[in-house]
Amino acid sequence: MIPKASQRGGGQDLATHLLNAFDNEYVEVAEVSGAIAPDLHGAFAEWEAVAHGLTRCRNYLYSLSINPDPEHGPLSRDQYRAYADRVEKALGLEGQPRALVFHIKDGREHCHVVWSRIDYQTEKAVHIAFDREKLMMVTREFAREHGLALPKGYGPERSDEPRRKASAYERAQERATGLSKEERMVMVTQAWRQSDSPRAFVRALEDMGYILATGNRPYVLVDIYGAMNALPKLIDDRAVRTKDIRAFLSKAFPPESLPTVDEARALAAQHRKAREQFAKARDDGRQREQLARAQAVRREKLIVEQAAKRARQEEERRALARQQLAERQYQRGQYLAEVSRIRQRRAEARPTGLAAFLGRVTGVSAVIRQVHRYQDARRYLAFRNEKRALTARQGHEVADLERRHAMQALDMARHVKALDTVDARERKALEERRVREQRAQDRGSAQHMPALSLDLKPRGRGASVRKAKNRHQDTLRGREDRLPRGPAVPGLKEDMARAAQPPPGREEAVDLRSAFAQAADDGRGDGGDGGDDGRITVTRATRRGERERTRGRKRGDFERER
Numbered sequence: 001m002i003p004k005a006s007q008r009g010g011g012q013d014l015a016t017h018l019l020n021a022f023d024n025e026y027v028e029v030a031e032v033s034g035a036i037a038p039d040l041h042g043a044f045a046e047w048e049a050v051a052h053g054l055t056r057c058r059n060y061l062y063s064l065s066i067n068p069d070p071e072h073g074p075l076s077r078d079q080y081r082a083y084a085d086r087v088e089k090a091l092g093l094e095g096q097p098r099a100l101v102f103h104i105k106d107g108r109e110h111c112h113v114v115w116s117r118i119d120y121q122t123e124k125a126v127h128i129a130f131d132r133e134k135l136m137m138v139t140r141e142f143a144r145e146h147g148l149a150l151p152k153g154y155g156p157e158r159s160d161e162p163r164r165k166a167s168a169y170e171r172a173q174e175r176a177t178g179l180s181k182e183e184r185m186v187m188v189t190q191a192w193r194q195s196d197s198p199r200a201f202v203r204a205l206e207d208m209g210y211i212l213a214t215g216n217r218p219y220v221l222v223d224i225y226g227a228m229n230a231l232p233k234l235i236d237d238r239a240v241r242t243k244d245i246r247a248f249l250s251k252a253f254p255p256e257s258l259p260t261v262d263e264a265r266a267l268a269a270q271h272r273k274a275r276e277q278f279a280k281a282r283d284d285g286r287q288r289e290q291l292a293r294a295q296a297v298r299r300e301k302l303i304v305e306q307a308a309k310r311a312r313q314e315e316e317r318r319a320l321a322r323q324q325l326a327e328r329q330y331q332r333g334q335y336l337a338e339v340s341r342i343r344q345r346r347a348e349a350r351p352t353g354l355a356a357f358l359g360r361v362t363g364v365s366a367v368i369r370q371v372h373r374y375q376d377a378r379r380y381l382a383f384r385n386e387k388r389a390l391t392a393r394q395g396h397e398v399a400d401l402e403r404r405h406a407m408q409a410l411d412m413a414r415h416v417k418a419l420d421t422v423d424a425r426e427r428k429a430l431e432e433r434r435v436r437e438q439r440a441q442d443r444g445s446a447q448h449m450p451a452l453s454l455d456l457k458p459r460g461r462g463a464s465v466r467k468a469k470n471r472h473q474d475t476l477r478g479r480e481d482r483l484p485r486g487p488a489v490p491g492l493k494e495d496m497a498r499a500a501q502p503p504p505g506r507e508e509a510v511d512l513r514s515a516f517a518q519a520a521d522d523g524r525g526d527g528g529d530g531g532d533d534g535r536i537t538v539t540r541a542t543r544r545g546e547r548e549r550t551r552g553r554k555r556g557d558f559e560r561e562r
Contacts, residue, residue: 001075001083001148002067003135007059007117007128011044014063015418018101018112021298022291022426026104030077034097034116041418042411043099047116057125060118062093064135066111072149077102080111083142088115090134092126173227178440188221188234198252213264218255219245222264224272225439279438291430295423302419306412313405320401324394331390335383339376346372 008014018040021027035043044061051060066083068075075083081100088094097116102109117125143150166174166181174180179187187208195201202212210221212231219231232242259267351359359365 001069001139001143003064003087003139004067005062005064005087005131005135008061008063009048009058011048011061012041012418012421014061014114015040015044016421016425018103018114019418019422020425020429021294021422022429024103024105025107026102026109028102029099030102031098031100033099037411039415039418040099040101041421042414043097044114045414047097047118050116050120051118051125054120054123055118055125057118060116060125062091062115062117062128062131064113064115066113067108068110069149070108074109079146083138084111084113086138086142087113087135090138091128091131093117093128096126173225173229175436176225176227176439177223178436184229185234185236188231189236192235192237192240198249201249202253211264211268212249212253212258213261214255214258215261218258219249220261222261222268224268226265226268226272228261228265276435276438287430287434288427291426295426299419299423302415306416309408309412313408316401316405320397324397327390327394328387331383331386335379338379342375342379 019027019029029040032038032040032043035046037043037046047060051057064084064087066075066080080102084098084100088096088098093115096119099114101112101114103112117128119126140150142148170181177184188205188210191201191204191208195204205212205221209224211223213220213222213228215228215230217230220228221231221234222228232240232245235245350356351365356365359368
């Protein structure tokens with residue numbers, strides 16, 4: 001198996017990623033321990049609250065991905081749990097809250113284990129050091145005990161070739177283009193070797209979807225997706241040096257005549273946006289409808305559960321109201337029954353005849369009435385106090401019930417919010433897949449290149465895009481006789497040779513010096529805007545001269561104001 005682990009924060013984003021049912025064919029939350037909430041979003045939120053309340057730890061989670069070797073078949077659930085327990089013991093995470101999630105992606109089952117690093121008893125985060133070496137040790141022991149073959153890099157064999165890890169920029173570029181750096185290097189190197197002229201080489205680069213531009217150093221390539229790479233680094237030939245590339249391209253394509261990286265990215269963004277909008281308009285929306293139906297089924301379960309919970313809450317309110325009413329009626333009935341018994345007993349004990357006469361004459365009857373009146377008042381005050389205590393107790397019960405229902409409502413709202421987040425992530429994944437598929441189709445066709453010859457109107461980019469477009473068109477003069485569109489590899493050498501010949505009527509070379517001079521004259525006359533007349537109207541030297549003249553005019557105006 002191949003373990004991948006990291007210390008990280010962002011529990012809510014991780015929970016959304018683990019519950020993404022679009023990128024995974026099967027998602028199962030097998031275990032959530034050490035938390036009150038039974039779901040991932042709630043559990044990770046609890047662990048984050050504990051981390052922020054007790055410690056200053058930001059990466060409060062330890063995430064492990066267990067990927068079985070496809071050549072040796074899947075693992076059982078018991079084996080997954082046994083491996084997770086070994087890792088837990090090796091890293092000092094025993095007893096820590098954890099979550100287990102099983103995925104099936106592209107027919108391959110794998111497991112994700114997430115631990116909380118915060119020990120609430122010591123109020124510290126579990127220190128994890130040398131986890132890569134410990135994971136390799138656990139993997140070796142587990143493979144030996146279960147008769148599994150070790151993956152490449154875990155055995156005693158050593159490779160003479162140095163392993164280079166792709167940078168984050170290269171990984172992002174590969175996700176956007178679908179091509180790795182090695183594949184791009186193969187394509188550019190093949191074009192370099194099969195091109196016998198600078199124009200043929202630049203034309204081959206354009207057919208592959210690159211714009212030749214100039215950055216901090218001359219000669220960089222900007223692809224249709226806006227990613228920038230230095231041209232010398234994409235030529236996989238140690239015999240070719242940067243000075244050789246500059247010498248090869250400098251006569252036909254001087255650096256000052258090429259668009260800047262920002263201008264090239266603006267041109268590529270226009271073309272890419274137009275193509276993606278056209279592809280989106282052609283999309284029949286079947287995948288979106290299918291995803292929407294799956295999300296509706298999942299949401300329907302949550303809606304049914306919420307409706308059942310609301311019905312239970314209403315029934316609890318009614319039951320509590322009936323119970324409290326019964327208690328109040330019982331208390332009042334008990335008081336009235338006692339009063340009735342006392343009155344009856346007094347009536348039976350009331351004297352008659354001579355005893356009643358003597359009681360009135362002697363005043364004993366008046367004293368007895370005063371005593372009875374005092375006893376009735378004491379009895380009523382006790383009843384009133386009991387009634388007030390019962391009312392207060394019942395008020396607390398109602399408040400507790402309302403508070404519990406409010407917490408349940410918040411929990412339901414949290415579930416809805418988490419589901420909305422997962423739905424949005426799945427829609428985003430669908431859109432990314434659609435764009436990747438469309439870009440793969442574009443790479444297979446001839447229309448994926450940034451067509452600088454198209455009449456694309458810049459939107460909000462100002463004149464810089466038009467300047468770059470005109471300057472690039474003028475520099476690449478004689479390209480009306482273009483290569484036939486299609487995959488550039490078969491017959492590329494013959495196409496490059498034919499493309500290197502200038503078209504009829506355009507045999508003259510590009511006089512860059514006169515074009516620069518003309519651009520500078522135009523800049524002195526109208527402020528250096530240049531317009532869309534197809535000439536090379538703006539260069540770095542012209543811009544520098546314009547800035548100096550502008551500062552001079554501003555300085556003169558300031559002196560006159562003084």
